[in-house]
């Protein structure tokens with residue numbers, strides 16, 4: 001019997017996957033790392049620009065709603081970015097001298113090393129966070145391939161890691177977890193687990209999304225009513241809901257435990273090194289994101305340890 005022609009996208013996609021899986025393992029890792037570095041380079045742009053774009057959109061909404069209270073001129077004077085400003089426009093430039101990066105100055109990690117961490121035009125230091133974010137994304141791509149093999153779940157796992165890294169960095173910088181990241185991540189988690197071969201059953205994913213949101217919502221209100229403090233924001237509830245949608249409800253206790261321990265350790269070290277005041281609130285998002293990524297790769301061995 002002749003194999004029938006299947007014109008669906010899934011058929012083409014599975015052929016690409018089969019071709020990738022047939023490559024030597026070292027080449028697969030090479031592809032994964034280069035892909036991760038390039039995505040990481042894009043993530044640095046998102047982390048830097050998305051908060052600016054969101055603040056502008058928010059200002060415009062407020063100005064439209066209450067024009068008499070508008071401080072648009074004052075805000076425009078303090079806003080150093082060009083009028084057209086999104087994830088693609090303008091091209092990346094040195095924040096000190098506005099030198100527009102040429103293609104060879106924009107290669108992940110390599111350009112940073114070749115230029116010894118300085119702008120080629122004015123010599124201003126470039127933050128090591130750019131190459132570190134790129135390296136971390138490359139490592140997460142390799143780790144996804146290692147943990148899940150050359151499969152679609154590996155690509156999905158990498159997508160989850162990239163989103164968690166972006167959300168964590170933005171929360172660390174701005175104390176704000178944008179809905180435009182957390183909500184699509186939640187829907188994506190439910191979709192990934194829709195059929196067979198996801199990270200959790202659809203039942204556990206839906207329960208995880210609801211339980212993740214409700215648990216932190218309850219903790220938030222408990223603290224607010226009992227002690228009158230706001231330890232978290234609504235963005236944290238949505239991020240844990242998204243992690244629950246990806247990994248299922250049974251992962252949530254471990255994610256929270258890792259996040260709480262890592263957050264406390266970070267707070268103690270930061271206070272001790274005088275980087276922070278004791279009463280200063282910590283952003284919880286980076287630690288939730290780390291707990292989610294770790295649990296994605298190691299599963300939930302903590303439960304076995306704790307009996």
Ligand SMILES: [Zn+2]
Nearest residue numbers: 094097119122
């Ligand atoms: Zn410069």
